[in-house]
Amino acid sequence: MKKTDINSTEIARLAGVSRSTVSRVINNYANVPPETRDKVLKVIEEHNYFPNASAQVLAGKRSRTIGLFMIEQGRVSGDILTNMLIVSVIEHASEYGYYVLTHILRDAKDAELIKGVREIFYQRRIDGGIFIGADNPEPFIEELIAEGFAIGVVDQELPEHPEPNRIVLNFNNDSGMKQAVAYLAGLGHTNIGIINGDMKRLSGVTKFEGFKMAMRMCGLQVNPRWVLDGDFNETGGYEAIQTLLDRREDLPTAIVAANDSVAFGAIRALKERGLRVPGDISIIGFDDHALSEKHHPALTTIRVDLGDMMKRMTAYLITKIEQKSPGAKEITLDCSLVVRDSCRRV
C-alpha cells in the first residue's frame, strides 16, 4: 500500500556520505562543513525524507510529544473553556516543535483508566504531561511525579519539598475573592452568601478561604446558612439555590459563585422560582467564561486568563523536559473584576 519508505541509509548512499553524517546534518551538529551539509539536505529535501520518529526516540532522542490529561467527570458545562485550553496547549507546544497527545479521563478514580495514563508515560510516548481538573492531591499523579516524569498541574498545592520535575500553576483565588466581596460590599451588600466549588480541588478550598477572609476584612459576618455546597458545575449552582429556597428562610442579597457555570445554574434556579437577578439577588461569578458576556443578565465576574495559564504551562513543561530549568516551578496568576449586569446597589 505504501511506497517504499526511504531511510537514512538510502539518503547516505544518495548523498555519498555515511549514515553518521546524515544524522549529524539532521541533528544540526556543528562539525559538518557547509558543502557536506548542503549536499545532504538537498537529497533529504528531494526525497521527502523525514527520520522515523520511533527510531529516533529509541536511540535516545525525545519524543517531542507532551500529554494533556483532562479530568472531566462527565460535565459538559466547561465546553468552551475546555476547547480554548486544548487549543492553547496545542498551539504553544507546536511553537516549540512539540506535539500533544490529548487524553480524557472521565473518572480519575477508575483503576483501569489510571493504568491507561500510566501506560502512556511508561511506554515513553510522551516526554511529560499536563493535568487539568485533578483533586489536590491526586495519588496517581503523585506517583508519576515520584517516578521522575516531568509533570505540570493546575490547581494543586506545591508540597513542602517539591520535586524538581513538578510544575504547579494557580490563579490567585484569594485576591479574586477579595475583589468580588469588596465590590459587593461597595454596592452596599452585607448579606452575602457563597456557593462553593468542589472542595477536593484546591481552588474549591482557596476560594472559600478567600471568601471568608474577604468578608472579615470588609467587617461582614459569614452566615453559615448561606454557605452552600456545589461542585463547579451548572447543576451544582442550580441545586444549591433550590436547597436555599426550599428552606424558606431569609435570603442573602448577594451570592458569590465558585465559578461562572455555577452562577449560570444559580441564576436559572432563581429565575425559575420567580426571583430576579440582580433585582432580588445579585450574583457574581468566577472565571469569565466565554458565555458570561452574552448571558442574560451579563454576568459580573472575576476574570482569569486560562489561555495564558496554559501557554505558560506548556512553555514551562517543555523547558523542564529539555532540562533548561532546574528546580520545581510554581506560579500564581492574577485575576481581576469584570463588572457587568448581574449585581446591583442596595
Next chain:
Amino acid sequence: MKKTDINSTEIARLAGVSRSTVSRVINNYANVPPETRDKVLKVIEEHNYFPNASAQVLAGKRSRTIGLFMIEQGRVSGDILTNMLIVSVIEHASEYGYYVLTHILRDAKDAELIKGVREIFYQRRIDGGIFIGADNPEPFIEELIAEGFAIGVVDQELPEHPEPNRIVLNFNNDSGMKQAVAYLAGLGHTNIGIINGDMKRLSGVTKFEGFKMAMRMCGLQVNPRWVLDGDFNETGGYEAIQTLLDRREDLPTAIVAANDSVAFGAIRALKERGLRVPGDISIIGFDDHALSEKHHPALTTIRVDLGDMMKRMTAYLITKIEQKSPGAKEITLDCSLVVRDSCRRV
C-alpha cells in the same frame, strides 16, 4: 531523574523465560500455555512494566495513534463544535486503544505548516489521520492519500476511482436544504434568500446546489440579488446582511444561512439595523450549534450530528488501519429540521 526503566530482558529474566516468550504474552499469542502466561503476566504486573512504544513501532507494530488535523482559518465561532468534535474523536479512539495527536492548521496553504503535517505522517508518528475543514480538493491531502496513508476526510467529494485508503464522510446537504426551503415555503414564504458558505469547501457548493434545487421543487424563483456570499463564519453572515441592506432594494422575507454561525451574524446585523427576526425576516440555520437553542430568538435550523460523524469516522479509520476493511469508504449522513423561533408564517 528516572528510576531505571525495566525492559523485556529484565522481565524475561525474572520470569525465567526468553524475551520471545515475554513478547508472545504481551501480544496475546495463542501458543503460550496458561501457566507460562500467568507467570509472565505476574512479573509484568508486579514491576509496572509497559513495553516501550517506540521499540514496538520500530519492530513493526502500529503506533496506535491517529492524527486529528483541524484546519481553522483563525475563526473562533466554531468553538463549541470544535470542542465536541475533538472530544468525540479522542473518546472513540480510546475505545479502540488508540491515541489522538491533535494538530491545528491556521492556514492550509502555508508551505511550512503543510510540511509539518507531512512530517507527522512520514515520521510514522501516526497510523492514519482525519482532516476537518479542508478545501475540496486539498492538494497536500491528495498527496498523502496517494502515498498510501489511511486518511479520513469530512466534507469532500469521493473521486471517481477512489483509493482504498480514503474515507469520506458527508452530511446530506441536499436533503437538509430541501427541508429548510420546504419549511419556509410551507410558512408561506416565496421570497427566500441564501447566505452561502465557503465555496471552496464541498458543503459550500452542495448547500447552494441543494438550495436551488429545493427552490425549483417548491416552484420558487431564486432571486440572484438575494444570493449572498459568505464563508461559514459569524462575520460572513454579518457582512452579507450589511451588503444586502446597503443596497436599499427589496428584501427577502426569509433567508437560509449556510450554517448557524452565519445565521447568528446575520441576525446580529439585522437587529443592528432595526429589523426584527422573525418579525421582519425569518432566518433558518444549518448544523444546530450548541448555542442555537439559547440564542435570541432560538434558531430554527437543520440539525446535523457531528458527534456521530466523528465517531463513525474514528471507527472507520481504525478499521481501515487494521486492514479489516478493503476499499474506499463513503458515507452520507442524514440531517433534520429543528423548528424553533426564528421563522414565522407570512
Next chain:
DNA sequence: CTGAAAGCGCTTACAG
C-alpha cells in the same frame, strides 16, 4: 511450546 538471532531505523561515542 520455546529460544537464539536478525532486524526495525536511528544516534553517538570511538577511532582515525
Next chain:
DNA sequence: CTGAAAGCGCTTACAG
C-alpha cells in the same frame, strides 16, 4: 571532519 560499529527495546520468522 567522517565512517564503522554498538546499542536503543522490541517482534518475529526460523529451527528445534
